[in-house]
Amino acid sequence: MGWQTLELRIEQSLATITLNRPKALNAINLAMVGELEQVVRQVRDDPDVRVVVITGAGEKAFAAGADITEFKAMSPIDAWMFVQRLQRLFLEIERLPKPVIAAVNGYALGGGCELMMACDIAYAADTAMIGQPEINLGIIPGAGGTQRLARLIGKQRAKALVLTGEMIGAQEAWGLGLLNKVVPADHLMVEVRKLAGKLAGNAPVAVKAAKEAIEDGYDMALERALAHEAQLFALCFATEDKTEGVNAFLEKRPPMFKGK
Incomplete structure (x- = not known):
């Protein structure tokens, strides 16, 4: 265009x-x-x-x-x-x-x-x-x-x-x-x-979650913001990228994140 x-x-x-x-x-x-x-x-x-x-x-x-x-x-x-x-x-x-x-x-x-x-x-x-x-x-x-x-x-x-x-x-x-x-x-x-x-090079789902945690949590009461952070933290554990990141760390190699 x-x-x-x-x-x-x-x-x-x-x-x-x-x-x-x-x-x-x-x-x-x-x-x-x-x-x-x-x-x-x-x-x-x-x-x-x-x-x-x-x-x-x-x-x-x-x-x-x-x-x-x-x-x-x-x-x-x-x-x-x-x-x-x-x-x-x-x-x-x-x-x-x-x-x-x-x-x-x-x-x-x-x-x-x-x-x-x-x-x-x-x-x-x-x-x-x-x-x-x-x-x-x-x-x-x-x-x-x-x-x-x-x-x-x-x-x-x-x-x-x-x-x-x-x-x-x-x-x-x-x-x-x-x-x-x-x-x-x-x-x-x-x-x-x-x-x-x-x-x-970072995991796209984790990047999105990090931005959301900071932006949304900034104006929340701390207790509510921490709960929001915990939810997003747990969400990352449901991704293939989390598995890849942990495996890459343990295997001492660069991770190959796919955004999944």
């Missing part, structure tokens, strides 16, 4: 989604939202894909936010419908049963920062800039920027970033807990692919 605002490349078990509006700093417009909805479902349903990477085209931006030119004509109802759609999309990314890596190659602002936070792991170039600058437009973040940000770095730090609208560098973002790793810009995709290869 021909995409207008993004590119999808599938190599063996790795799917790379590239936001492809470099002249607009990969700003997220309505067309991109529609195409992302389709491509996210495509990689979700592809049994050969075990890891997903999201990055931006060019060297300047991962995604510099929503396309502000589309905001000008939006009514409050239009804005509410748009941001709810964006929230659903980012939730779908967050809940993919496969690891999702953000390869932040430049500006990750507004909706771009919100997309980054919906991913499981975020690697960034040392030149990347992160922020939620919506306050400078007289609005607030609407696709997770007030919610995921506070959950990731705490309320006080989140309020400072949102209320000032300031951008921060990759190293500072790493120090706050927004990024997992900062690497030289020309090594970003090398490091991301190295991580993707490691994740792709």
Whole structure:
């Protein structure tokens, strides 16, 4: 399928989604939202894909936010419908049963920062800039920027970033807990692919269960979350991959997981 605002490349078990509006700093417009909805479902349903990477085209931006030119004509109802759609999309990314890596190659602002936070792991170039600058437009973040940000770095730090609208560098973002790793810009995709290869070698059912345990359990009371974890732990024991993993360990060989 021909995409207008993004590119999808599938190599063996790795799917790379590239936001492809470099002249607009990969700003997220309505067309991109529609195409992302389709491509996210495509990689979700592809049994050969075990890891997903999201990055931006060019060297300047991962995604510099929503396309502000589309905001000008939006009514409050239009804005509410748009941001709810964006929230659903980012939730779908967050809940993919496969690891999702953000390869932040430049500006990750507004909706771009919100997309980054919906991913499981975020690697960034040392030149990347992160922020939620919506306050400078007289609005607030609407696709997770007030919610995921506070959950990731705490309320006080989140309020400072949102209320000032300031951008921060990759190293500072790493120090706050927004990024997992900062690497030289020309090594970003090398490091991301190295991580993707490691994740792709893990048992798919266990990966899905681990994501579910962490995501669902985070907002549960501890006792209930532990019970949920125990159920998922036991579920893994019903898989062929568990048998393969244990046998491989005892036989001192690499496991060959099949996702069963």
